[in-house]
Amino acid sequence: MVAGTSSSAGKSTIVAAICRILAKRGYEVAPFKAQNMSLNSFVTKNGKEIAFAQAYQAFAAGIEPDERMNPILLKPKGNFVSQLVVMGEVVGDVSYIDYLKLEWLKDVVMRAYEELASEFEIIVIEGAGGFAEINLFERDIPNIFVARFAKPKIVIVGDIDRGGVFASLYGTYMLLPSDVRELVKGFIINKLRGRKELLDDGIRKIEEICGVKVLGVLPYLEINLPSEDSLNLEEWKGNGPVKILKLPRMSNYTDFESVRNVCHFSKDLSGDFEVLIVPGSKDTVADLAYLKTLEDEIRAIAGKKPIIGICGGYQMLGKEIIDHGVEHGFLRVKGLGLLDAFTEFRSYKKITKQVVKKVTGDAVILEEIRGQKVWGYEIHKGITKASRPVLEDDGCVSDDGMVWGTYLHGIFWNKNLIEALGNYLGLKIEFREDWAERLAEEFEKNINLSFLFEY
DSSP: OEEESSTTSSHHHHHHHHHHHHHHTTOOEEEEOSEEEOSOEEEOTTSOEEEHHHHHHHHHTTSOOOGGGSSEEEEEEETTEEEEEETTEEEEEEEHHHHTTOTHHHHHHHHHHHHHHHHOSEEEEBOOSOSOOTTSGGGOIIIIIHHHHHOOOEEEEEEGGGSOHHHHHHHHHHHSOHHHHTTEEEEEEEEEOSOGGGGHHHHHHHHHHHOOEEEEEEEOOOOOOOOSSGGGGGGOOSOOSEEEEOOTTEEOGGGGGGGGGGEEEESSOOSOOSEEEEOEESSHHHHHHHHGGGHHHHHHHBTTBOEEEETHHHHHHSSEEEEESSSSSEEEEEOOOSSSEEEEEOOSSOEEEEEEEEOOSOOTTGGGGTTOEEEEEEEESOEEEESSOSBTTBOEEOTTSSEEEESOBTGGGOHHHHHHHHHHHTOOOOOOTTHHHHHHHHHHHHBOHHHHTOO
């Protein structure tokens, strides 16, 4: 079990590294995170929705993602309310206080874990947030509850980039209930930007006072790894030529991790850019209101620079959205009207599926790969009717080809599309298909694996 002193300490990527290393050594290994709170999600081959982090951990292990790897997914909607997804299916919206009362979820978690454990030799568990939230111990499903019934070997990860790493490791360890503390076998210090030898005295001291070995120090890696949660947006740097509008309720920004070195997020249209992307949204109607504050500026660049909408962004670029009481009561609102597309929300149940589509529309960037296939996955409630589809029956493109939209999340993970985007920009965009391999190499180089994997 990989636990953290805080959110975004690097738990997700470390689990992925361990999964890759064990898989390469011939073990049948699977990731597991009982509960994840994230707007970055993925759809399995059987149409189940899980957190994106568990999907890429599964790929690192060389297996297909499975809803049992993330039995509970909370997708925040604001005002302390989240959409609750259990075993890949939407249950409904729930407040944080009411969620804490759902004791039946513990049985779901135990059953999912036990089924995976019966099929795989090793399960690598990821904790959630900070491991020592003493106000939540009796209700902490992904950390304390899982640790108590699975009784795993636990490693606590501290993020030195935040500062105070030794205090956070010590405090986390000492605040744990005694039965859980006994399971802790090591510490890992993550995201070091400086010289490792400067930590030696601190490492000796923390090992002495806690009686727990520091297994190693991982450097801050300049690898475009899939993000753990929304905190990782702070790590997106640069002013690349592809601008992604940072919508207030943006979801699935992991769509753009593969082209991260040419992208930047912005809440406005200032600065230089060559391509504008309107990303997915957890609340399309609400984010459309925000987008309309930029409507004049968006219309001014339409026809001059490519504008691309993904999922909710695609819906907003259309002419109209009608909500038949699914999200906000009955509403009929005008979109930006850049695409001849009309969207209706008639059912709370989402469409969740993986798809492979052929590029059929005459859209800028896509025209270079017309006739080729792209892979992606759909997660949406609305049904859209469009006059000029761009990917067989999906999406829409404007008459001049400069504005297009699609429901396909993950479309920018296709090598052919990344190359087409790079050619349009006149840049070479590195396509790292196997980022997990590089991560595993760094992990093997810096972590005491013989101690970690000793059973």
